[in-house]
Amino acid sequence: MAIKPLALQQGDTVGIVTLGSPLAPETINARVAYLRSMGLNVILGRYAFEENGFLAGTDRQRAEDLMDMFANDSVRLILPSRGGVGVEGILPFLDYSFIRRHPKIVSGYSDITVLLNVLSQLSGIITLHSLLLLDFKPETPPYNFEQFFTATSSNKVPRAIDNPPGKPLVGKVPGSATGTLVGGNLTSFVGSLGTPFEIDTKGKILFLEEVHEPVNTVYRYLLQLSLAGKFKDCVGIIMGECTGCQDAYGQTYEDLIEDYIVPFGKPLIADLATGHGIYKAALPIGALVNMNANNGTITILEPAIRY
Incomplete structure (x- = not known):
């Protein structure tokens, strides 16, 4: 049975870590101020502002920051500042047994998703494919905050994952x-x-999504997953957006889905708005979900949190 972290409530503490690429200190400070304006307490990891070329500190430093947040009993939510590259580098330095005994809400997308899935697989905790610190700003669509705070504070199920109005699941x-x-x-x-x-x-x-890759590169990556047996092994597929992806040789992202994903014959839903796009549905990684491609619905059957 999946382990559920405690729900996020008004006044709780959010731990900010930078686990991949660095983020400008002025951006971190502005987003932290916005979090505080929402009634949340915030603490920063020792290396949250670190810069080591294209990484925010060494692999060990970034891993230490994450483990410190799991060890801090006051922290209810661990919120990475951004993704970028390099999150995989911290994975060998994490104590998955300790994390299992001290579950926290961990949210993010982009390169953070490799961490979300590893925590689910090796520690057994439900994580959240949802907002990063980068997204806590006044211009963020209300839909994104509604999705995030529902997933982090409500244990009511079933819960439908609906795209914003005018963007139906297909x-x-x-x-x-x-x-x-x-x-x-x-x-x-x-x-x-x-x-x-x-x-x-x-x-x-x-579930898969992508950003800023030409369609021929997306094809290469889908083919690699296919050859690794990942589509054969799964029971259903949800394709998210390919945000800012460029057509190549007359082929579109939609063509790739039709030509290379549809033939697997697995129930398939496309156009889920989450990840790098403007709108970000909150998806509990490691939770039980139903997808019904007959009517284009995705239903969360297991809450991501507990009280």
């Missing part, structure tokens, strides 16, 4: 499937293949 291959939800950023998962931290899709519902 059933591409009919059928219904129920399973544990895994997934996130395509590039991040391809980078973990062949390591002790590669994504496990056996009997699971697989």
Whole structure:
């Protein structure tokens, strides 16, 4: 049974860590101020402002910051500042048994998704494919905050994952499937293949999204996942947006789904708005989910938190 962290409530403490690429100190400070204006207490990791080229400190430093947040009993939510690159580098330095005994809400997307799935697989905790610190700003759509705070503070299920109005989910291959939800950023998962931290899709519902890659590169990554058996092993597929992805050789992202994902014959839903796009649905990684491609619905059957 998946381990559920305690719910986030008004006045709780949020721990800010930078686990991949660095983020400008003025941006971190502005987002922290916005979090505080929402009634949350905030503490910063020792290396949250660190810069080591394209990484925020060494792998060990970033891992230490994360473990410190799990060890701090006052912290209810661990919120990475951004993704970028390098999150996989901290994975060998984490104590998964300790994390299992001290579960916290961990939210994020982009390169953070490799961490979300590894924490689910190795520590057994439900994590949240949702907002980063970067997203806590006045211009963030209300939909994103509604999704985030519902997932982090409500244990009511079933809960439908609905796109914003005017952006319907699209059933591409009919059928219904129920399973544990895994997934996130395509590039991040391809980078973990062949390591002790590669994504496990056996009997699971697989969700994927991508950003700023030409369609021919997206094809290469999908093919690599396919050859690794990840589509064969899963029971259903949810394709999110390919945000800012460029068409290549007359082929679009939608063409890739039709030509290379539909033929697997698994229940398939497309156009889920989450990840790098403007709108970000909150998805509990490691929780039981039903997807029904006959009517284009995604239903969360297990809460991400407990009271």
